[in-house]
Amino acid sequence: MYQSFIGLEIHIQLLTESKVFCGCTNRFGDEPNTNVCPVCMGYPGVLPALNEEAIRLSYIVARTLNCELSPRAIFERKNYFYPDMPKNYQISQFSSPLGRNGWIDIEYAGKPRRVRIHEIHLEEDAGKMIHAGDMSLLDYNRAGTPLLEIVTEPDMEAGEEAEILLQNFRRTIRYLGVCDGNMEEGSMRCDANVSINLEGQGLGRKVEIKNLNSSRFVKMALNYEITRQKELFGKGGKIVQETRLWNENRDVTEPMRTKESAHDYRYFPEPDLPPFIPGAEFLAKVDKGLVELPEARKARFVKEYGLSAAAADFLVAEKATADFYEQTVKLGAAPAAAAAWLQFDVRKILNRDGKELADCPLTAGRLAQLLSLLADGRIHGKIAKQVLEAVFAEDKDPGQLIKEKGWQSMSDMSQLAALVDQALAANAAAVDAVKAGDRKPLGFLVGQIMKQTGGMAEPRLVQELLKQKIK
Amino acid sequence: MIHSMDVSELKITAELANLDLTGEDLASLGNEVEKILDYFSSMMEADTAGLAAGKAGSAANRLRPDVRTPGDADALLENAPELEGRFIVIPNVL
Amino acid sequence: MESPFLRWRNFLSDSAARKKYEDYVKAADAKVGAFLEFDADRGLGLVSDANPGADLAGVPFAVKDIIAVKGFHLTCGSKILENLVSPYTATAVEKLIARGGVMVGKTNLDEFGMGSSTDNSALGKTNNPWDQGRVAGGSSGGSAAAVAAGMAAFALGSDTGGSVRQPAAFCGVYGLKPTYGAVSRYGLVAYASSLDVIGVCARSVEMTRAVFDIIRGQDEKDQSSQAGGSGPAAKNRVIGVLGGNLGLDPAVDRAYRKTMDFYKAQGFELREINLAMAEYYVPVYYTIATAEASANLARYTGVRYGYRPDYAENPEELTRKARSEGFGSEVKLRILLGTYVLRSGFQDQYYQRAHKLREAIRADFDKAFGGAGLILMPVFPTQAFLRGQSGLDQFQQKLADRFTTAANLAGLPAMSFPAAVEDGLPVGMQFMAPAFGEALLFDAIKLYEAQFPCPVPPSYKPEWIEGS
Known part of the structure; x- marks a missing residue:
């Protein structure tokens, strides 16, 4: 029997205003070479100046992933030549990265798995090089943006586990607000490594896989690679320690073409940057940025609000949704109702309009108000849906909309009784049928009254009155 | 005495440094490098037991606020040897 | 107290004075x-803001061409940067300009600061004003020579292993190497980042002090810079001196004894000190300096700025050609050495050990410095050489850095001063002080200056320079 060992190297771009070592804008998608200055273009004479927010966000991740913090984190120069790297060395961390020995817990096939984190380090990103005919085009907007690298131990066995870990991790960093986790735009990138060996023989020869632009590709590439290596192994072939690229058109991994050049990063401490010592005051500031993570929050939602696992799962997927939900409940809404509305009616409108909950006319206060009007019977369910649409369309409070539009439920018993009497007189045949035991015409009668009141009559009361009077 | 740099080591070193050494350079620089490395070997006689590599007496934890300070990107592009729109161009014949 | 800039104040705002000055510079240079x-x-x-009341208003100063000044070239004495115009200004220069100082020109140097003669410049030759057949010293040879010949009130240089003090000694002016981090390095093109510091060449102690006081201070653009505060107080009147055979030329040896005699006569106690590590200064210096240089100079590839070869097929060839054609041989030598001492397999025995x-x-x-308040030693074993x-030769020049490299390795301030003129050439000595003890250097050397003012090279005596 074979055993496989999977590890991941995850890079995330930190959500800072400016780059990690200079004041240039850290933003994706701008015109080429607009967010550049002498520092990030590697001009002679410039020096890096470390961004405090990049450091803070890095430590938030390190703490969240249960890392031991280096008492003295130091930056080092990683030396290699590449046209998209302005200084031809990358400022990174090597001998004393900011965090080590952490872990991420995941669940796969109903079993918990603890994946250890080898280290976390902060570094600068490179620019971009685009090949065009017989030339290459260079854009340095990305050069010097803050990049956090998370290296796991080879603690996973299946591609599916790697996919789950990535999905959990993505949700976590979005929760923390440190990265938007967009794998297509490259704000989150992942290289995978895998080796196989006979059970009990320890790690095999490590193969690295690059060009993985989604967590699904990570899973597919790893599973492809495990199968390829097992077959090779079975035929008595030799697995080569190498780097392979995922070909997403053909769903295979292929060896990366490498130049026969010497390879030696010659790391040494960056003399331009003093060490960073995470003191108590700094860590207190970091800990303020820590939040309850999705898994824990989900468990709490189930327990505290009596939600189903599915509903809780939906609500915690995005921190903004979960925060919105809890705010709504705090303002008095019934937990089950608030969950159901967010999961169905609200989501439907957001999807249809292409809007985000965090950035739409519906606030937790408005939803709580709407649900309280509904619970009090001042509007009924169908009207409530109309009110929700109106909140989105007109950006007004539900109470105000109901007043303006005259959507209050008609629940005055004497008024309703008169309407019921009218309906009974006008539809004698239906009344007879009901008396004879056919309950179907009851619905017809309710409908007549609703039509007459423009939908404002409280249907539950109308039904009650009908039953009383026909008896 | 530690070994000095032979020609193959010099070539690897030159490759890492992205320098093309012509035959002449290879000979003259090779000699000079060898002479200096021999001289460096005096360090091997020093007793470094109990010594730790430190870092020049700089204070720790120097940070700058996360504030955008727009620069003059266009002035930098003027120094670029070749441009295509706003891209910097380098040759790459495959 | 009289401003040390008095003779130069508003020099450039007076058109007659300015013409006289510019004509002189043209002829002398x-x-x-x-x-x-x-x-x-x-x-x-x-x-x-041309404020005539500013203390440096109209004062012409020069800057070594390894320090960035917006709108001026930043060649570093190298073919690879021959055409680069700097898009920004170094912090130290900005501070001088803010006081009204006028940056009149960029001075010659050994390519990227690598050398002791300024002959390693790819872009020009600098002669010693005392003898045109001799070198001005290096690597800040242009700055020292410009000040010695009265072509600027003062000049900024950079000192990585003696590059301000040694040319200052060769040209007969004062040369300050401040404490590491006392002056922002932002805008100083890096040779060896943990050793580099911007220094000052001037013709008087007070001017050196005044310029240092302006350029010093913590800079947010240089996170290795430090405020330093008021510095250590003078602890005693003990001067540490070196004993044994120092391998000095006779003229330098005479000058060393002359300065010792002077300070003894001033009531200082001279105490021989034992610097046990002295034999390692030069190998440790060259190991660390070249290692850092190999990374610092990696950015010069002809991709984003600077020299680009006529033809290359791909990025690798472009980079290799640009560097091979653009760098001089001493620079290549140091890049090779530095790359080697960092390689895995060699790093432990060289770089880590250093x-x-x-x-x-x-x-x-x-x-x-537990015993002595200051240390007095030679700057260089010879006077300006032919x-x-x-x-x-280049190797002998490296060995001769044995007195200057110590201050850089230890990050301490040091200042060379004209101690004597022997055989028609100046000889410099230097004081070293504890970290941020620049004021101690100024105070001690001022005593010497009062009796032996800055010498003036015979053929370069414009009326506006001071000295004897």
Whole structure:
């Protein structure tokens, strides 16, 4: 029997205003070479100046992933030549990265798995090089943006586990607000490594896989690679320690073409940057940025609000949704109702309009108000849906909309009784049928009254009155 | 005495440094490098037991606020040897 | 107290004085070759608020062409940056300009600061104003020569292993190497980042002090810079001196004894100190300096700026050609050395070992300054040397850095001063002080200056310079 060992190297771009070592804008998608200055273009004479927010966000991740913090984190120069790297060395961390020995817990096939984190380090990103005919085009907007690298131990066995870990991790960093986790735009990138060996023989020869632009590709590439290596192994072939690229058109991994050049990063401490010592005051500031993570929050939602696992799962997927939900409940809404509305009616409108909950006319206060009007019977369910649409369309409070539009439920018993009497007189045949035991015409009668009141009559009361009077 | 740099080591070193050494350079620089490395070997006689590599007496934890300070990107592009729109161009014949 | 800039104040705002000055520079520099670029107009254009009351108003100063000044070239004495115009200004220069100072020109240097003669410049030759057949020293040879010949009130240089003090000694002016981090390095093109510091060449102690007081201070753009505060107080009147055979030329040896005699006569106690690590200064220095240089100079590839070869097929070829054609041989030598000492397999025995020895050197000086308030030693074993066979070859020049590299390795301030003129050439001595003890250096050297003012090279005596 074979055993496989999977590890991941995850890079995330930190959500800072400016780059990690200079004041240039850290933003994706701008015109080429607009967010550049002498520092990030590697001009002679410039020096890096470390961004405090990049450091803070890095430590938030390190703490969240249960890392031991280096008492003295130091930056080092990683030396290699590449046209998209302005200084031809990358400022990174090597001998004393900011965090080590952490872990991420995941669940796969109903079993918990603890994946250890080898280290976390902060570094600068490179620019971009685009090949065009017989030339290459260079854009340095990305050069010097803050990049956090998370290296796991080879603690996973299946591609599916790697996919789950990535999905959990993505949700976590979005929760923390440190990265938007967009794998297509490259704000989150992942290289995978895998080796196989006979059970009990320890790690095999490590193969690295690059060009993985989604967590699904990570899973597919790893599973492809495990199968390829097992077959090779079975035929008595030799697995080569190498780097392979995922070909997403053909769903295979292929060896990366490498130049026969010497390879030696010659790391040494960056003399331009003093060490960073995470003191108590700094860590207190970091800990303020820590939040309850999705898994824990989900468990709490189930327990505290009596939600189903599915509903809780939906609500915690995005921190903004979960925060919105809890705010709504705090303002008095019934937990089950608030969950159901967010999961169905609200989501439907957001999807249809292409809007985000965090950035739409519906606030937790408005939803709580709407649900309280509904619970009090001042509007009924169908009207409530109309009110929700109106909140989105007109950006007004539900109470105000109901007043303006005259959507209050008609629940005055004497008024309703008169309407019921009218309906009974006008539809004698239906009344007879009901008396004879056919309950179907009851619905017809309710409908007549609703039509007459423009939908404002409280249907539950109308039904009650009908039953009383026909008896 | 530690070994000095032979020609193959010099070539690897030159490759890492992205320098093309012509035959002449290879000979003259090779000699000079060898002479200096021999001289460096005096360090091997020093007793470094109990010594730790430190870092020049700089204070720790120097940070700058996360504030955008727009620069003059266009002035930098003027120094670029070749441009295509706003891209910097380098040759790459495959 | 009288401003040390008095003779130069508003020099450039007076048109008659300015013409006289510019004519003089033109004539003098034809013989000396201190400047790679001279443009007083452009320098005046950098002064945004011409306040005639500012302490440096109209004072012409020069800057070694390894320090960035917006609108001026930043060649570093190298073919690879021959055409680069700097898009920004170094912090130290900005501070001088803010006081009204006029940056009139960029001075010659050994390519990227690598050398002791300024002959390693790819862009020009600088002669010693005392003897045109001799070198001005290096690597800040242009700055020292310009100040010695009265072509600028003062000049900024950079000192990585003696590059301000040694040319200052060769040209007979004062040369300050401040404490590491006391002056922002932002805008100083890096040779060896943990050793580099911007320094000052001037013709008087007070001017050196005044310029240092302006350029010093913590800078948010240089996170290795430090405020330093008021510095250590003078602890005693003990001067540490070196004993044994120092391998000095006779003229230098005479000058060393002369300065010792002077300070003894002034009531100082001279105490021989034992610097146990002295034999390691030069190998440790060259190991660390070249290692850092190999990374610092990796950015010069002809991709984003600078020299680009006529033809290359791909990025690798472009980079290799640009560097091979653009760098001079001494620079290539140091890049190769530095790359080698960092390689895996060699890093432990060279770079790591040098780093440990550097700590021991630091500790050695901590111990020495436990007893002595200052240390007095030669700057260089010879006076300004001749070019050609009778001079020093590159390897001998490196060995001769044995007195200057210590201050850089230990991060301490040091200042060279004209101690004597022997056989028609100046000789410099230097004081070293504890970290941020620049004021101690100024105070001690001022005593000497009062009796032996800055000498003036015979053929370069414009009326506006002071000295004897």
